Amino acid sequence: MKKDIHPEYHEINVIMTDGTEFKTRSTWGKPGDTMRLDVDPKSHPAWTGVHRLIDSGGQLAKFNRRFKGIGLKN
16 A cells, blocks of 8 residues: 555544444544434335435425326226
């Protein structure tokens, strides 16, 4: 390996969204820094399987109005 081209690899603290903490090694931050997660496997829909629709600016309502006549026919 070439010298002086790799980032420093050190121990940091990670705090999950539910408050649990663990230590890991990373190139992020400085030794001993704390990383607070906004999204983690316990809260992200990709891992939990729970999806929420967030209607920002009425986009979902606009879509529903526009396509209300289209659907499965019985």
